[in-house]
Amino acid sequence: MTLRGERELTERAGHLLLGARHEFACAAGDLLTWSLPGMRARIPTDHGSLTVRKLFDVRLLADEEGRRHLDEAARRGALVRISTTGLPYETIIVDGRLAVLAGPPGPGERSYTVVRSPGVVANVNALFLAAWNAAADLAEFRSAPNPPPVLDEEGRRVLAMLGSGRKDEVAARELGLSLRTYRRRVAALMRLLDADSRFEAGLRARELGLALAQELYDMRDKPVQQIADLSGVPRSTVYGNLKGDTVPRQPKKIQNRA
Amino acid sequence: MTLRGERELTERAGHLLLGARHEFACAAGDLLTWSLPGMRARIPTDHGSLTVRKLFDVRLLADEEGRRHLDEAARRGALVRISTTGLPYETIIVDGRLAVLAGPPGPGERSYTVVRSPGVVANVNALFLAAWNAAADLAEFRSAPNPPPVLDEEGRRVLAMLGSGRKDEVAARELGLSLRTYRRRVAALMRLLDADSRFEAGLRARELGLALAQELYDMRDKPVQQIADLSGVPRSTVYGNLKGDTVPRQPKKIQNRA
């Protein structure tokens, strides 16, 4: 059975989702997927015998709204994990017997397919569990000594320059920075990535999806809404202008120089 | 309907696969998936009105058998593409109306689920098309100036050392190589990755999933001098053949060194 839009999904299949008895699992790449108008708050999470697993893409941590959402889900009793390797698809699985597959995002209303066939549900469940097992617990992820950083505009420009293979002197000139300042930015990035070499920093940056910022770098002169339209996604999911105090202004001065 | 093993799949659903009229699509991560004993050769590929799409994981190019397989599929008329971002699942889709989903590989016989539900097949097809569109044509991939390289055992060790953030001197010592030789390996890796800086190399390495690779792909049949000439560098600076059998033939001379 295929449904169009979250509203129709809620109306025609909401009761199936609310009927979860043992386990409710969902994987979401953004905040809008599974918003289930008028219903989400009714999905029980602190029910004694119900296990709720929520798997989110790491990009949701990029802004305050996303972080609030995830913290709220965890506070209400759901097991929340963060996937840093991307979610191949977005789904809800109820009691391992019923699955809802979200169609690809795009203009117009999104389509959802409800499946009950044991073989299909088992496959979807297996894929979900594989992603779940590879993901990191939200609390651990947030409290890690060096959680994946979020870069500000200039941080992303520096990242892009590093990724281009240019020498520091050339990169600095192109960004309108002095060599010393550019190298300060690189050093800050290295600290954020907890890397001991530039190669390691490159691996980390890609691993953490930081290089995704490079694509946004090319769109930096466009208003955020325009970027959202081009990508066919809601504006709130586009982080074109991430601000942040995530880059320490200046490392603490070390006294007693050797 | 769920089947166990390629033989049962062939016996009970083979006629459905052979019945493709318009389009036959499959995604495979290894050579064993969809081996379909006694049947694979019977799937028509040069049929005038039948389009056959075959999507393979890039790792299949790592060895001779895989390359032969893919070349043969292309020779017989199939459209063949290479996915470098990994295949989320392995499937066959017939005429956009029937799909077979392969269960995860593991001990014992693998399970396959045959689905006909339009909504499910449409979703599976959409996922396949997304992966297909993101993939590279086999011929273009093979002829690209710098196709994604694959590494031999030592190449992977060097990659691991680079990724660990160690300084060259330390890394060389730990691998039992001289500093010069280690730096030759790094230089070879940089050339394979077509990177101008170590940071860029790190991004590329992660991007291409090099840690999974096995063998040098390009230039493997050329003499070292020719490789040096092509790169415009002296022969002594070229580490040409990153093959498993390039274990140093010369015992390490550590004696009498100041």
Added chain:
DNA sequence: TACGGCGTGGCAGCTTGTTGCCACCGGCTC
């Protein structure tokens, strides 16, 4: 207005990395 905090940018000392050169060695082939 003066002062402190913060960031910048130039300089420099030092470290790390890049690559050419060349002598040497072992294996293979003729």
Added chain:
DNA sequence: GAGCCGGTGGCAACAAGCTGCCACGCCGTA
């Protein structure tokens, strides 16, 4: 046995990167 090929390892010239130091300017506050 000689010669070729491929690889190693030490040395060295040079380039690139790392970071401390310090003078300077801007901004906010008292």
